Amino acid sequence: MxxxxxxxxxTYGYNQLPMHAFSSFKILLRQFQNPIFAMLIxxxxxxxxxxxxxxxxxIGVMIAIxxxxxYYNEYKAEKIVEDLRKNVSIKAVVKRDGKSVQxxxxxxxxxxxxxxxxxxxxxxxxxxxxxxxxxxxxxTFTGESYPVEKIPDAIAAxxxxxxxxxxxxxxxxxxxxxxxxxxxxxxGKNTELGSISKSLIRAHPETxxxxxxxxxxxxxxxxxxxxxxxxxxxxxxxxxxxxxxxLFSLAVAVGLVPELMPAIVxxxxxxxxxxxxxxKVVVKRLVSIEDFGSMDxxxxxxxxxxxxxxxxxxxxxxxxxxxxxxxxxxxxxxNSAIVETRTVGNxxxxxxxxxxxxxxxxxPLKNYSKVDDxxxxxxxxxxxxxxxxxxxxxxxxxxxxxxxxxxxxxxxxRGEKRPLATVLDSVKKRFSAFSEHGYRVLALAYANVKxxxxxxxxxxxxxxxxxxxxxxxxxxxxxxxxxxxLKEMGVDVKILTGDNELVAVKICEELGVPVKGVVTGxxxxxxxxxxxxxxxxxxxxFARITPEQKLDIIKALKANGHVVGYMGDGVNxxxxxxxxxxGISVDTAVDISKExxxxxxxxxxxxxxxxxxxxxxKIFGNTIKYILMGTSSNFGNMFSAAAASAFLPFLPMxxxxxxxxxxxxxxxxxxxxxxxxxxxxxxxxxRWDMSFVKKYTxxxxxxxxxxxxxxxxxxxxxxxxxxxxxxxQSGWFVESFWTEVLVIFVxxxxxxxxFSSRPGKWLTVLTLCCVALGTIVPFTILGGFLGFTAxxxxxxxxxxxxxxxxxxxxxxxxxxxxxxxxL
Amino acid sequence: xxxxxxxWWAYSITAGSVFLTLVAIYIYVRSKNKRGQAARSKLGPGxxxxxxxxxxxxxxxxxxxxxxxxxxxxVIFAVGNVFVEVLLILYLRFNKTKATDAGES
Numbered sequence: 062m063x064x065x066x067x068x069x070x071x072t073y074g075y076n077q078l079p080m081h082a083f084s085s086f087k088i089l090l091r092q093f094q095n096p097i098f099a100m101l102i103x104x105x106x107x108x109x110x111x112x113x114x115x116x117x118x119x120i121g122v123m124i125a126i127x128x129x130x131x132y133y134n135e136y137k138a139e140k141i142v143e144d145l146r147k148n149v150s151i152k153a154v155v156k157r158d159g160k161s162v163q164x165x166x167x168x169x170x171x172x173x174x175x176x177x178x179x180x181x182x183x184x185x186x187x188x189x190x191x192x193x194x195x196x197x198x199x200x201t202f203t204g205e206s207y208p209v210e211k212i213p214d215a216i217a218a219x220x221x222x223x224x225x226x227x228x229x230x231x232x233x234x235x236x237x238x239x240x241x242x243x244x245x246x247x248x249g250k251n252t253e254l255g256s257i258s259k260s261l262i263r264a265h266p267e268t269x270x271x272x273x274x275x276x277x278x279x280x281x282x283x284x285x286x287x288x289x290x291x292x293x294x295x296x297x298x299x300x301x302x303x304x305x306x307x308l309f310s311l312a313v314a315v316g317l318v319p320e321l322m323p324a325i326v327x328x329x330x331x332x333x334x335x336x337x338x339x340x341k342v343v344v345k346r347l348v349s350i351e352d353f354g355s356m357d358x359x360x361x362x363x364x365x366x367x368x369x370x371x372x373x374x375x376x377x378x379x380x381x382x383x384x385x386x387x388x389x390x391x392x393x394x395x396n397s398a399i400v401e402t403r404t405v406g407n408x409x410x411x412x413x414x415x416x417x418x419x420x421x422x423x424x425p426l427k428n429y430s431k432v433d434d435x436x437x438x439x440x441x442x443x444x445x446x447x448x449x450x451x452x453x454x455x456x457x458x459x460x461x462x463x464x465x466x467x468x469x470x471x472x473x474x475r476g477e478k479r480p481l482a483t484v485l486d487s488v489k490k491r492f493s494a495f496s497e498h499g500y501r502v503l504a505l506a507y508a509n510v511k512x513x514x515x516x517x518x519x520x521x522x523x524x525x526x527x528x529x530x531x532x533x534x535x536x537x538x539x540x541x542x543x544x545x546x547l548k549e550m551g552v553d554v555k556i557l558t559g560d561n562e563l564v565a566v567k568i569c570e571e572l573g574v575p576v577k578g579v580v581t582g583x584x585x586x587x588x589x590x591x592x593x594x595x596x597x598x599x600x601x602x603f604a605r606i607t608p609e610q611k612l613d614i615i616k617a618l619k620a621n622g623h624v625v626g627y628m629g630d631g632v633n634x635x636x637x638x639x640x641x642x643x644g645i646s647v648d649t650a651v652d653i654s655k656e657x658x659x660x661x662x663x664x665x666x667x668x669x670x671x672x673x674x675x676x677x678x679k680i681f682g683n684t685i686k687y688i689l690m691g692t693s694s695n696f697g698n699m700f701s702a703a704a705a706s707a708f709l710p711f712l713p714m715x716x717x718x719x720x721x722x723x724x725x726x727x728x729x730x731x732x733x734x735x736x737x738x739x740x741x742x743x744x745x746x747x748r749w750d751m752s753f754v755k756k757y758t759x760x761x762x763x764x765x766x767x768x769x770x771x772x773x774x775x776x777x778x779x780x781x782x783x784x785x786x787x788x789x790q791s792g793w794f795v796e797s798f799w800t801e802v803l804v805i806f807v808x809x810x811x812x813x814x815x816f817s818s819r820p821g822k823w824l825t826v827l828t829l830c831c832v833a834l835g836t837i838v839p840f841t842i843l844g845g846f847l848g849f850t851a852x853x854x855x856x857x858x859x860x861x862x863x864x865x866x867x868x869x870x871x872x873x874x875x876x877x878x879x880x881x882x883x884l
Numbered sequence: 885x886x887x888x889x890x891x892w893w894a895y896s897i898t899a900g901s902v903f904l905t906l907v908a909i910y911i912y913v914r915s916k917n918k919r920g921q922a923a924r925s926k927l928g929p930g931x932x933x934x935x936x937x938x939x940x941x942x943x944x945x946x947x948x949x950x951x952x953x954x955x956x957x958x959v960i961f962a963v964g965n966v967f968v969e970v971l972l973i974l975y976l977r978f979n980k981t982k983a984t985d986a987g988e989s
Contacts (some may be wrong), residue, residue: 708892756911763904767942770897775951777889779961813976855958862965869972870945875936876979878907880935881915 063157069170076169076185078246085136104311104716109305123724126871132728135327139235151655153184177236179397182632182656186244186252187230187247189213190763194239194434194639197230202399209236228595237634238397238436252826268642269624270351270681274326277688280755281317284696289314294704299707311705312716317699318725319415325687329734333680341663342673343648349659351684352642353626356678357746358577359547360555360611360641361628364408366543367556367568368534368610372408374416375500380474380484380530388528390425391505393417395446395457398435407437409503433516440607442559443468448515454512454522457505458521459530462492463561463604465504473524489527495565499571501532517560527796541572543667550627550674551745554617554667555601557611557637562604569602577601585610593617607632624746627815630665645670678743685747686809691756693808694801695726699766701797704766705773711786713773713793715848722798722835728803729831739810760878761808765800768867772796775859786849794849798835799864800827807871811879814872821823894950897965901946905939929954937975 076603102124109117122372155168156174164182169175174190183197196208211227211503218225224659230243232252267275289310296306327347334344344350352699377392379385427783429448437444443460472481472488493780495502506524510516544554559564562579562667569576578600585593585606597617603610611627613729615637618625627634627641630650638644639657646658647665655661662669704714714722772793776782782789805828810818900959912935933940945968 253903368961669893704896708889708896759907760904760911763900763907767897767900767904770893770900771949774893774949775961778891778953779956779958783889859958859961862962862969866945866965866969866972869969869976870938871943872976873941876976877935877938878911881911 063604064169066157066168066173069172070168072250072458073248075167077167081099087136088865089128089132092128094328103644104315104720105310107304107311108185108308108716111615112381115622115717119847120720126724130731133725136827137331146857151182151184151415153181154178169245169248169757171245171248174242175245176240176242176254177230178240179236179238180654181236182769183230183234183236185245185249186233186247186254187231189228189241189243190245191243192239192241195236195241196238196436198235198237199231206755211241213241213243267356268348268352270749273751276751277692277754280751281692284315285317288317288703289701292706295707305712308716309341309712312719313699313702316702316719317696325730325733326684328731329680329684332734333676337673337676340672340676341669343661343663343674344659345661346659347856349643350677351625351681351749352677353660353674354679354681355624355742355746355748356626356643356674357551358553358623359626359628359665359670360557360615360618360637362630362634363556363558363560363565363568365630365647365829366628366667367537367540367574369537370534370665372501372534374409374412374530376531377413377528378531380472380488380526381784385528386422388505388530389413389417389422390429390514391457391507391527392459392503393423393426394429394448395444395459395505397434397444398835408503409530412532413530414867418727433514434511435516435518435521441518441521443521445516445521446508447520449512452512455512456508456516456520456524457873458507459503461507461559461588462502462504462529463605465524466508466526467523468521469506469526471523473525473527481526492529493563495529495531496561497567499533499536499564499567501534501560501564503530503532505530536568536571539666539668544574544670545669547674548708549744550671553601555597555603555614557603557606557614558605559606562602565602565604575601579604582606582610585613590617594620597621608636611637623683626750628662628670675743676745678737680734681747682738683736683741686731686736686805687730688754689731689761689810690758690805691784693761694765696758696764697798698769699800700762701766701769701773705769709789710783711775711789714790715798718790718794718847718849721847722794722801722825725798725831725835726801729828730805732821732827733805733825736809737819739812739818742811757878761874764867764871764874765804768800768863769793769797775856775863778858780856781851785850787848788852791844791849791852792856794862795836795839795852797866799832799860800867802832802835803864803868804871807868807875811875814868825879830845890954893953896945897949901942904942908936908939940971941975943970 062843076538082799094782097832105117105124106116108120151166152163154161154176155164156162156176156578157164161176169185173185175184175187177187177195188238189195190213192212197211198208211230213228216225216228229246232254234248243357278642283287292313292524293306293310295305296309301309305452329349330347332346333350335345337344337350364372375389376383377385379388392413394408396413397407398414400414411621429450432447432449432454434447435445437460441460443458444466445455445456445458449455464802466481466485466488471482472484473479474484492504494501495504505528506526508522510520547554556565556569562581566579567574576607578596579602580596580600582605584602588596594615594617597614598621603614606614609631611634615625615627619642624642624644626643627637628645628647629635630647631636631654634646634650634654638646638654639701643660645659645660645662646654647662648655649665650658650661660673662673699719702713702719729749773789776789776792780792782792804824805824806814806820809824812818814820837846838847840851844850948964948968949961952964
């Protein structure tokens with residue numbers, strides 16, 4: 062059987078959609094989609110066409126090196142992510158060699174017999190063989206927002222459309238209720254989803270970081286365009302050969318744009334993702350890492366974060382005695398857990414079954430036959446099961462006490478049925494007492510009903526309250542520490558729970574977690590949107606809320622300018638996970654939650670999350686360093702090149718020289734993602750602030766220009782280079798490169814460089830190597846080819862002193878700048 | 885040729901320094917306005933002088949560079965740079981704590 066599965070796997074391929082494929086060709090193609098490469102290629106062609114073959118070859122070589130660098134790094138990054146994704150594989154229950162086993166869903170083949178349960182993402186196209194109250198959400202597939210019932214019966218329609226195939230389950234749809242077995246009919250690209258997969262990919266909304274990078278790109282593009290046109294016009298007007306003018310203006314433009322930025326960002330993210338994986342945080346969507354670091358509000362449920370997440374049945378009491386066996390029997394009958402090879406489903410229903418199995422309490426069930434179910438939904442907050450015993454139909458309801466009580470008319474006390482009103486106060490007190498002790502409580506009620514085939518929620522009326530099911534979920538010992546740590550990191554934790562407020566408050570009190578305010582689902586219903594926006598800031602616990610209200614809370618927090626994370630693991634958490642800036646799920650979550658989440662924790666623990674946030678902030682910090690460097694020193698240098706071209710009798714630097722400097726600069730920055738980040742920088746969430754980037758450019762750009770002008774002065778008037786083009790260009794090349802690259806040691810920290818903030822080892826080594834290379838180039842054959850000449854020894858002395866003054870002056874400017882512009 | 889080129893150079897580097905000073909003033913004023921009337925009224929002329937130390941150094945350096953380049957003296961240029969570096973390093977050491985704190989907003 063297993064051998065046959067292997068054979069079919071070879072024939073049909075892996076059960077995965079083409080959109081998940083990892084293509085090295087696509088990565089290579091992506092390198093050329095950068096507009097800068099188009100500019101570089103244009104520059105090479107223009108040079109080649111107008112008898113400057115050496116320039117053309119040099120530019121071609123630089124293009125090749127840049128492509129190889131970009132490709133290598135992006136390939137490495139994608140490979141890391143691909144490997145990480147494997148940690149969060151979707152599993153399928155399949156019969157192999159007569160046994161039910163869990164396999165990675167990508168290993169499914171046509172002919173496999175699979176089982177699906179509530180919360181599962183259907184792993185392939187499946188013809189149903191057996192079903193049990195099976196309802197499927199096909200919204201991503203058909204657009205139908207209501208769950209569709211699936212039954213194995215044959216259908217009569219000829220050439221049915223997928224919506225008519227009620228005996229089929231389609232890959233990618235979600236089981237929202239019940240369970241079923243079926244035979245896999247198609248896998249991977251042969252499934253219905255595979256044939257239309259591209260149109261079905263629901264793009265994630267852009268992250269704040271992506272929006273920021275886009276704005277930054279637009280700013281650079283406008284600067285580059287203006288400068289290119291300006292330089293070309295000016296040089297052409299000054300009577301320079303138009304090809305020289307064009308090449309020079311294009312080279313300055315290329316020098317301005319950080320063409321390796323996509324590679325640098327991807328390396329940062331991939332290396333961060335790799336580190337985070339060691340901290341048991343698996344990143345599914347790389348770009349979400351920066352938002353993870355920027356996150357300042359985390360919404361989470363309490364199960365598994367504030368509590369251990371191990372729900373146990375503590376008591377099953379009627380209104381007059383504890384541990385009433387009939388209450389337990391009714392709880393087993395009115396139960397949505399799927400009890401087969403494994404018990405799955407709602408944790409409280411599972412807890413009831415586990416208790417009954419441990420204590421051999423299943424025996425009475427044989428006296429009942431099940432007739433129908435009215436499944437649970439988040440609006441009624443209850444479920445019902447209709448059973449028959451001794452010819453009598455009984456409707457059993459179980460759910461949130463507030464919901465069940467509103468449908469009760471009677472209560473059973475000491476075997477007698479009496480009006481609920483006579484015992485309501487004592488019932489409420491008992492319920493409150495349970496809640497105040499931190500127990501989770503469900504109410505159980507019944508009604509004798511007339512026999513019929515199908516029942517609905519309308520039949521849940523005139524019920525008789527029978528008792529309570531009491532569950533424990535012990536508080537987590539380290540939860541208070543974790544919340545405190547997150548608070549120190551500037552992340553406000555809000556608890557979003559379906560439980561009542563008393564339980565949530567009690568657990569918080571036990572843990573010593575401060576409760577700022579409590580808002581219930583009922584309160585939210587009565588609030589206007591403006592009021593919700595106001596209240597979400599004040600409250601720290603949201604109790605008894607529906608999945609839609611979770612979404613409202615997240616939207617309101619986002620409207621208030623927060624970067625919101627949402628941690629959840631249930632079927633009902635999927636919309637909130639999608640809406641949040643960062644959707645966080647756990648490895649034990651239902652498939653759909655893992656599928657939509659950006660980040661999956663291998664351990665549901667807030668401390669694990671805190672480590673991940675730290676990593677996200679480091680990545681954000683290092684990416685910002687690159688951007689700030691690019692927009693300040695780079696911009697300053699290119700601006701001085703443009704200005705000098707207007708007054709010098711020759712070009713201040715040849716296009717080839719500018720491109721060579723740019724390449725060396727890019728190489729020097731390749732290790733920036735490994736740099737250390739100051740402790741205080743990662744203490745608080747950081748946001749992308751375009752106005753800060755603009756101010757930074759405006760302020761630090763001129764520093765670099767000033768020292769370029771100073772170099773012009775030294776070269777022209779001390780070393781008489783006005784008539785020696787190669788000497789001038791060599792002098793300025795070295796100064797420009799030194800200042801451009803070495804300034805990273807000043808910009809990378811707000812502290813005093815080296816003394817109170819050490820740069821990363823690899824950044825230091827590679828930067829110094831590149832500086833050394835840039836320094837010796839004028840003395841080499843390559844230097845001769847690029848148009849450089851050896852510089853006099855006195856120049857090196859002046860250069861060292863001048864660059865040292867520049868770096869110290871920038872540092873002094875930094876003190877002024879950060880004092881004024883607090884980021 | 886030399887004189888023309890020198891004038892151009894001197895004008896350019898002066899324009900660059902003036903531009904940087906204006907940017908610093910612009911950022912300073914904008915920031916103070918953002919922080920409101922209370923912050924503005926607390927400011928005395930002493931604060932302005934202190935906050936703009938790097939600008940004074942910059943303008944001093946500008947004058948020094950123009951003079952030394954005009955004198956074509958690498959020795960004075962080298963000595964002047966060393967002197968300014970020492971001054972700035974002392975200033976930075978003195979402002980170390982404040983600078984770090986400022987970043988921790």
